[in-house]
């Protein structure tokens with residue numbers, strides 16, 4: 001209904017405008033210039049507008065750089081990130097310089113050579129030399145950029161197996177991530193959606209001996225300076241693993257395994273201490289404090305203090321809760337990483353626990369069920385599995 005009313009109002013406004021223009025035309029003096037052909041005055045006005053427009057473009061560009069430059073990502077936290085940033089910078093710088101010069105000339109010429117009654121345009125059919133110059137220069141520059149881009153791309157995408165990268169699976173589903181470490185053998189056990197049951201959320205093949213030492217976790221820890229290769233798998237729809245601070249992104253496609261490898265170079269702690277991050281955290285917390293004052297006045301719970309962490313995000317709109325599909329990443333020293341990994345249960349032991357629970361006679365479980373409830377509260381799938389095995 002509202003849309004209908006808006007359309008009617010707009011239509012009436014258009015009719016009003018048209019009528020006013022008619023009245024305006026009729027009210028003009030009989031000796032006024034009513035010709036549809038542009039005269040010198042029109043040409044001068046259009047020339048000035050052309051020049052004003054390009055000046056406006058430049059002013060707004062400079063303003064945006066000055067005002068929003070702080071939203072640029074800081075130094076890359078991965079080894080290849082520097083190469084990526086250089087490629088990006090060279091491409092942008094080149095395009096910007098060319099665009100500023102050509103756009104400026106285009107508008108300046110429109111102003112300088114604006115139409116004049118006394119002037120006559122020169123008939124200039126073609127010039128082979130000029131055409132050759134303006135064809136060959138872009139060809140060389142673009143070919144250079146493309147070749148440089150291709151080399152950088154293959155540098156980043158080719159995984160050097162000699163460096164013995166640590167293999168980690170990233171498993172995406174609506175709307176969360178799981179990571180699976182490949183254990184001591186550095187080989188992931190086979191997996192298939194058909195095996196998804198109970199605690200085996202990732203569908204890891206229990207009969208595969210490589211799978212027993214795999215470790216499934218909800219938080220991604222990475223040792224600094226160690227090459228990692230991520231094998232990406234999706235349970236349901238198309239997702240995209242996005243690590244902005246590491247300058248990495250790869251689609252996660254159902255039915256196939258994609259991969260991306262990189263070496264993290266800056267730990268979470270180091271990134272928190274960097275000048276960029278200290279400033280950013282400070283400004284976020286200032287905003288939160290302001291907001292908290294309002295929330296306290298309204299008697300609502302306040303916002304937590306912000307602390308920086310790396311995150312793995314989903315960068316494909318994959319459904320309702322896509323915006324919140326993220327997994328914390330902690331980059332730490334090799335020792336801290338090893339200590340953390342040591343504590344995580346292996347897939348083998350998790351399955352053993354589940355099978356043990358299932359085998360236990362029902363009456364033996366009953367007396368303890370009151371206390372046991374808390375444990376299974378967060379894992380409804382576990383209950384289903386027990387029921388299914390029974």
Ligand SMILES: [Cu+2]
Pocket residue numbers: 172238239240314315316317318322325
């Ligand atoms: Cu997603």
